[in-house]
Amino acid sequence: MEAKFQIFLTLLVVLAGTAWLARRIDVAPAILLLLAGIVLALVPGVPPIELPPELVLLVVLPPLIYSASVAMSWREFKFNLEPIALLAIGCVIFTACAVATATHLLLGLPWSIGFLLGAIVAPPDVVAPLAIARKLGLPRRILVVLEGEGLANDATTLILYRFAVVAITTGAFSLPVASATFAAILAGEVAFGIAIGWLSLRLRHWARDPQIEITLSLITPYAAYWIPEHLGGSGVIATVTCGLYISWNGPLLISSATRLQGIFFWDLVIYLVEGLLFLLTGFQMRVLLEKSKEFPLGDILFATGLVAVIVILARFAWVFPGTYLQRLWRPRLRAEPLPDWRAMFVVAFTGVRGAVSLAAALALPLTLPSGVDFPYRDLIQMVSFGVILITLVGLGLSLPWVVRLLGITKDGHAERRREREAEIAARRQALDAALASLDAITDDRELSDEVVKLLRARHETRANQLPQPPDADGNDVTATGAALVRELITEERKFIHAQLRDGNITDESRRRIERDLDLEEASLANREYKKGA
Known part of the structure; x- marks a missing residue:
């Protein structure tokens, strides 16, 4: 136990150091954390750390999805529901089919195995691309579409994943039954998510205690996720629906004290969860390298490169035709101006895969019901990790350059x-x-x-x-004033510390004064306008 705790503390140190370095060199932390995990995994003497798939799917994923959906505007989500659905459902299915076709024709994989691999690598990640995109000052609608897609596409991929695993293990698959089940899962989880959101808000409003309310907020995503998942659904749609319901109805039922403390609590939780998740994803390199010895290196590289190219091109092949062709059968859209091709290019380019894909690959059963090994299991895991690495590092590092080249940040x-x-x-x-x-x-x-x-x-x-808007010369009046107020607050802190040191006030009085100063400084940060934000 002591050794495991030491490893955990080491990971926290690496997480903090890598996040600091990422800020200094202006690179998305997820990229450096993944690379840091790979480097640490290959260092001699470092114990291997396996990432249990159930840890990602049942423990890590619910709070990540819930936190992102609570932070999202229901009004903007509803307004952009059509493009979000086209990406989260249509693009995921299209990509899975494209991967299945390419791997069957070029690699000779069975159709069922190819579709399973496609379902695993089809959904873009919800964390990494948004962390990159938000720093670039993109227009809000692009961010909303990307975030909405990232929230909902995990549901599509997990449902397809289960259909594919069942088809492989049983040898039977019925498209009408699968389609009806898919529709039933979506409808049922939406209703269940609303019910959990309503119950959570009423319990928190009744408790009227910040510690109890925050504890209930931590339980909420697991209640919304675990029950549908246990009944055969995905749990993702229910969690997203629950978060959106709380986002829309919570402001009038959640107290100000709970909001202030809850924001800090959830920011810290998500920061640690996301960072450790990408770090542990990189650690899987050692396990996968040991498995790769059973396959020719050339075959692994070719399969990984092929699937990575297919998932990238399939997204472009879906976004552009899907956006323009729907105007043929949607008369309402014909009256609207054509979408900006630059925005569509950014949406298509932001197809970074993440830890959910790896967790799905690691969760594959070891054997079939007949007792034989699950076919191509190790190859699927290695290719999935390779696609994550290629898209996260390649697309993630290229996205800022693409955005600057297109000049779309001016619109933002x-x-x-x-x-x-x-x-x-x-x-x-x-x-x-x-x-x-x-x-x-x-x-x-x-x-x-x-x-x-x-x-x-x-x-x-x-x-x-x-706050004041920038003046005619482009100077930020509010930011200038806020900087001066911070200097005055700093002088107040120094004086209060001297009063405490000289025995003129007690520690309790000093804490009350510091809290007032902290709230004023936080209020300044909330009102301050930063260019490019």
């Missing part, structure tokens, strides 16, 4: 500016509404002049703290 910056102006206007209107309410309360109730003066002072303070 202009969109952020318009959003900032709308946000400031909404803040002002909210304060005006509060002031009108204060006038009505003053007229209806017998309030002392001191109370009214205090409330109006609070209103004036909030109004003076409103």
